[in-house]
Amino acid sequence: VDIGVSIDSILFSIALAYRYTSLNLILENTKKEVTLLNKNLEKKVEERTKELDIQVKNKTVLLKELSHRIKNNLQIISALLYMDKDKMLNEKDKDILDENIKRIKSISILYENFLEIENPNKIELKKYIEKIISEIKNSYSSLNISYDLKIHKILLNQNSLIPIGLVMNELILNSVKYAFKQTASPKISICFSKDDKNINFIYKDNGIGANIDKVESGFGFSLMKTLISFQLNGKINCKNNEGLEYNITLPKNSFLDEELLE
Numbered sequence: 001v002d003i004g005v006s007i008d009s010i011l012f013s014i015a016l017a018y019r020y021t022s023l024n025l026i027l028e029n030t031k032k033e034v035t036l037l038n039k040n041l042e043k044k045v046e047e048r049t050k051e052l053d054i055q056v057k058n059k060t061v062l063l064k065e066l067s068h069r070i071k072n073n074l075q076i077i078s079a080l081l082y083m084d085k086d087k088m089l090n091e092k093d094k095d096i097l098d099e100n101i102k103r104i105k106s107i108s109i110l111y112e113n114f115l116e117i118e119n120p121n122k123i124e125l126k127k128y129i130e131k132i133i134s135e136i137k138n139s140y141s142s143l144n145i146s147y148d149l150k151i152h153k154i155l156l157n158q159n160s161l162i163p164i165g166l167v168m169n170e171l172i173l174n175s176v177k178y179a180f181k182q183t184a185s186p187k188i189s190i191c192f193s194k195d196d197k198n199i200n201f202i203y204k205d206n207g208i209g210a211n212i213d214k215v216e217s218g219f220g221f222s223l224m225k226t227l228i229s230f231q232l233n234g235k236i237n238c239k240n241n242e243g244l245e246y247n248i249t250l251p252k253n254s255f256l257d258e259e260l261l262e
Contacts, residue, residue, distance in 0.1 A: 074108040103223075106169040107162070109135050123156040125164075125192060132168050140176050148189040154199060163227040170220050171203045171246060179207025179244060194252070201248040209240040 078101050085097045109132075126149065133147055156164060172188065180186040183206060191202040215221055215238055228234040234250035 068111075071108050071111040074104050074111070078104050078108070102173065103166075103169075106135075106173075107166065123158075123161060125154040125156050126151040128156060128161070128165070129168060129190065132165055133172070136169070136172050136176070143176060143180060143186055145176070145180070145186045145188055148187060150189075150191040150193075152192055152194055154192060154194060160232060163231040167224050167227050167248070168203075170224050174220055175205040175207060175244070178210065179205045181208065183207050197252060199250040199252060201250060202245065203248070204241065204243055204245040206243040208243075210244050212238060212240065215244070 081097060081101050081104070085094055085101070088094050088097065129149065129151065137145075168190075175186075175188055185206075187206045189202070189204045191200075193200045221238070225236055228236045228248060228250070232250050233253075234248060236246060236248045238244060238246045
């Protein structure tokens with residue numbers, strides 16, 4: 001009996017050792033297979049990432065090329081309108097045409113600035129507004145307007161780039177043309193702040209103010225309202241407050257909500 005028990009124990013130990021060796025071999029093979037799969041997956045991910053990088057670069061190049069062509073076409077349109085303006089005899093018609101030429105030129109400048117931006121989906125709002133102001137300063141340097149900028153670090157995307165630029169351009173040009181005729185030290189204040197849901201934009205000049213009904217019935221205000229309401233899903237209102245003040249509320253998703261800088 002003792003001999004039988006000993007033989008059974010030996011056989012059981014041999015079987016257990018064999019089973020352990022088999023399982024260990026299976027485990028090693030599985031590890032090798034997993035390692036190989038990981039390498040293949042990493043290679044595929046790397047290849048796909050390179051493909052996506054190339055696609056993004058190609059799209060960026062195409063987008064910039066498109067912007068360049070648009071800018072050139074706008075300049076051609078401006079030149080044609082200047083030729084038509086010279087043929088007009090009515091001064092009022094000339095003024096209306098001249099305003100539209102300036103708007104077209106402003107759009108052209110916006111596209112020109114867009115071409116200089118490395119990443120069109122991450123445009124810092126403050127730098128963008130400073131460029132717009134710089135262009136207007138060059139055209140109206142004799143007025144010596146001071147600018148007070150209080151702008152949180154907010155990122156624009158390419159969808160909001162042109163509407164914001166046009167609205168800003170329209171606001172500043174309106175102040176330049178109408179607000180400072182009797183103002184010794186002209187000043188424009190621009191404030192962009194943010195809360196949980198919205199971007200709050202306050203624009204104010206220290207000019208002579210205006211008839212609000214007349215302002216809101218004008219083409220400039222209608223243009224801004226269209227841009228803000230339909231392209232940026234926001235709201236605009238204006239009032240007299242020691243000059244003309246505009247309060248504009250824009251939802252964060254008009255910008256880059258998930259990438260607002262702190």
